[in-house]
Amino acid sequence: SDLRRIRRTHFPSGELDDGGGAIPPPSAGLVASQAEEERNDGLDAEFLRVDAWAKSLAPGADGPWWAAATAAAAPVLHVGSRPSSQVADATARAAAVAAAAAATPDPQAQAAALVALADALASTCGRSQVLLARACWQWVSAQVRPPRLDATWSVHVPLFGNSRNAAIAEIALLGGYPAAGTWAERVSQLFVQLARACELEAVPISGFWKNMLYTPGQAMVAHNHCWCGVKVNGRWRLLDCTMAALLGGGAPTAPFFVPPTAFLYSYLPLQAYWQLIDVPLSLDSWLELPHCTISFFARGCMLLTNGLRSVNVLPSPREGQPLPTFRLDVAAPQVKGVHLSHALYDHQQRLISSWPPQDISALQLTYQQVVQGEGGSHVVEFGSRTYTSHTTQLYTSLPGPGEYILEVRHVMALPGGLPIYMEELPRPLTLRVVESEEVLRIKVIVPEVEPHDPEDGILHDPSTPLVLLPYTHPAFMALRGQLVSPPPDQQLEADRTEDFVVVAPGATRVVLAGPRGAHEVVAELQAAADLAGEDAHQELAPGTFVLTAQVPRLPLLHVMVYTHRPDLAACGFVNFLTLQVRSQSQHIVELLLDLDLPVVDPEEPAAGQAAEMFRAMDLDADGKVTRKEMLVAFRRNRQTADILRFPPRIRLDDGTFDQFVDGFLAIDNSKLGAFTFDELCAHLGIKPRELCSSEEGGSEDDEEGDWTE
Structure with a gap:
């Protein structure tokens, strides 16, 4: 199955049908890293040592690599004269920059500077590929001077800043001042050249980037970023030195390893195989991902x-x-x-x-x-x-x-x-x-x-x-509280009965209070641990308090907890949550009335048609028919409305809806907004068989008695 998957993924056009000899595409050799090296004990300490060493090799620091860089940049900047950034006159400064851009360093001197820097970085890494990649990534991220986020795609921003040493470093390492390409492209190219000088396989990757300036839903018509891929111990890692520099210069503010699945939420390469996942995403699918x-x-x-x-x-x-x-x-x-x-x-x-x-x-x-x-x-x-x-x-x-x-x-x-x-x-x-x-x-x-x-x-x-x-008070955040019921997005209404379930770890008491706080306690919740025998509270988290109560007619309701108060150095009630309360839009009180209706068996012959109509109207099969269900049933079968003597068409503007409401209330004896099968039978005059038999028997006895008399 694995061979079939490889064949289907990397050779979709049947390149292996000739029995072999096909050149594998680049994606066939791309195996994503799973941070196998970082799982070794002691590597974090090695990273700290390598990071400190890479940060110490700044442009201008004494050492062989800087001597080689100065020698490589000498023909371009004419070492000893003032750099263009120190020329006061704007015209002279522009001319100096143009002259520097026209000149190019000696390729051998440039290669010597790059190799000298790579040797300096490798001197503390040994032969470890992951340490070499870490040193190159840390040096680039820490030494470049990032511009504003919107200027990373600019071709005019210098890589290391505006100082003389910055110009020397960019000329010696990239061969120009400023070197060709956007700022992000030059950063990626610098890492790639430095990694290759350390005998690592690395490539620049161009593509799309959702940065902090991106607006969700915004279309992208051209790529706007460049990052890198580096091969460590046979597996590829995706690195963005630009983002690492923007976050503060590499470690510890930026991660060295990023899984491809997480990397894909922000980056989409132009070559789909550099996504390093089994099923690559299209541009449209990638734009639909949350940022x-x-x-x-x-x-x-x-x-x-x-x-x-x-x-x-x-x-x-x-x-x-x-x-x-x-x-x-x-x-x-x-x-x-x-x-x-x-x-x-x-x-x-x-x-x-x-x-x-x-x-x-x-x-x-x-x-x-x-x-x-x-x-x-x-x-x-x-x-x-x-x-x-x-x-x-x-x-x-x-x-x-x-x-x-x-x-x-x-x-x-x-x-x-x-x-x-x-x-x-x-x-x-x-x-x-x-x-x-x-x-x-x-x-x-x-x-x-x-x-x-x-x-x-x-x-x-x-x-x-x-x-x-709800309004959350500091105690709610400190105790990691939770409002389980009523749901936080459900507005409380006065006079309605609600199940209050509050999680307050570390609290010993929880109460509901009015606007005056602890001086106006309305009710107290019970600890769920005291109700452990009840099935309804067996799966609740520790520190849970429960209560079923009617919402009072107050503008707001405070949930207060009894816990330690640092301001008093003692225990007391503190505000936990504040819930807004609004008046009921409809004040309906449900009263359980004994309607004394006879119970009719739907299987009786006399109730057959009524049972069929009730099943057609009871859409959710809960044993009750609401006005909405009745309207839907009438629209599906107008014969049902004719049998119950309702208008065939019900509209709001011609009075038929009022007739419908009056007819519904005539069936709904409980006046609770729904009627049962027995209420429908009572409205239609259908009675149980035994009740009909007793009524018939009673009438015959009366006639017989009268006749005897």
């Missing part, structure tokens, strides 16, 4: 939402129904001081809402929580590293029809913070310093509101209300 950066996967994150695309179109909202919400599920490690944040922008890149929230009075359109328990844990592998990640649910409430950008960032607080000393204060203030990096970006489209469908029932209010999500 996830390499850092997203390198930090132990994983996409969990099935069918997530670069552009996600939600179902059209209807009149009278709430606006839609969007939930994105990802797996992310739970480390102290590290979390994901997400923000919602409109089509003009104006911020609408972000999480974590800053102001409780603002509209809460973003919400995030970590799923607790065994079901929320995942093992994520990135190369040789293994992460234990947890499901993180990112909720977003869309404010109306239109196009929106959802951006996810990885936020890490620097340990210790930044202390500020002031004479008036007995101890210094500590500012919290964080590093934030965008890791995911998608577009969400909400179509225009569609008109109300009469089959959905009566339209009381044509507005489409906005769904306000």
Whole structure:
């Protein structure tokens, strides 16, 4: 089977039908690396040593390689004169650059400089190919001076900066000032030449790149980037020195190894075989992938939402129904001081809402929580590293029809913070310093509101209300809380009964309180551990509290937990979540009434036609018929409406819909919006056989008694 797969993948045109001798295509020899070398113990320490050595070999540092570079660049820059960057007059500076560009260094001197640098890097790597590739990657990423992101495809930006040493390095290593090609192409070419000088097989790869300037759904008509492939111990690795330089100069901010499946979310080569996967993607399929950066996967994150695309179109909202919400599920490690944040922008890149929230009075359109328990844990592998990640649910409430950008960032607080000393204060203030990096970006489209469908029932209010999500307090983030029920994207309505399920690890008590907080406690939730004997709570996560209660008529409802309060150095109640409460659109109280209806067997001959009609109307087979099901049945078979004496055509504008409602209520004795088979039989005058027999027998006895008398 493996041979057939290789033949089908690499020889699709039947090149082996002649019995052999065919030249294999390039893709037949491309085997992707799985970071086998990194799995060896002690390699991390070797990487640190190689990284430090590569960073020390900067342009201008004393050593054989810099002496060779200076000699190679001498004919071009006329060593001893001022470089063009130090010429004050703009015209003279332009002339100096043009003269330098017209001159070319001696090829032998240039090769000597490149070999001298490769020998310097290899002096600390031995014969290890992975260390040689690491040294070349680290040197290029750390020594180049990256421009702005939008200038990486420019041909005018110098590679190492504007100094004299920068000009010498670019001339000696690439043969020009500035050398030919865009900045990203020159960076890739530099790595390739340096790797080849270290006796490694390496190639530049051109293709498409989704960088931070890319807008989801944007078409690409031409390639915009260049990266590298290097062969280490017979297996190929994909490296982008440009991105590593932009992230801070190689390790530790940029990963040295990236699996091809993660690399493909940001890069698409022009040659499909450089995707290094079994089934290559087309350009259209690649553009449909959500924009996830390499850092997203390198930090132990994983996409969990099935069918997530670069552009996600939600179902059209209807009149009278709430606006839609969007939930994105990802797996992310739970480390102290590290979390994901997400923000919602409109089509003009104006911020609408972000999480974590800053102001409780603002509209809460973003919400995030970590799923607790065994079901929320995942093992994520990135190369040789293994992460234990947890499901993180990112909720977003869309404010109306239109196009929106959802951006996810990885936020890490620097340990210790930044202390500020002031004479008036007995101890210094500590500012919290964080590093934030965008890791995911998608577009969400909400179509225009569609008109109300009469089959959905009566339209009381044509507005489409906005769904306000819960406000998360600092304690919620600190305890990794979770609101299991009601769902975070379900708006609470007063007077309705809800099942409250809250996960608060480390808390001993959880209460529901009004706007005045702990001074207005409405109800207290019970610990699920105390209800372990009930099946409904056996699979809940530790620290779960449950309660079934009626939502009070309050503008908002606080979920408060009893836990340790650092500000008081004691235990007490703290705010956990704040839920918005709105009035009911319809106040319907369900009362269980004893209708005292006779029970009719559907198998009785007299009830045969009624049973057939009821089965045709009971679309979901739940034993009850709603108005929507009845309307659908009438449209499918108008004879059913004729038998029940309903209008043959039901419309909103001619009074027939009112007749339909009156007829439905005549059958629905309970007035709860649905009727049963017994209610239909009672409306049609169909009675059980025994009841009919007793009534007939009673009448005969009365007649016989009268006759006897």
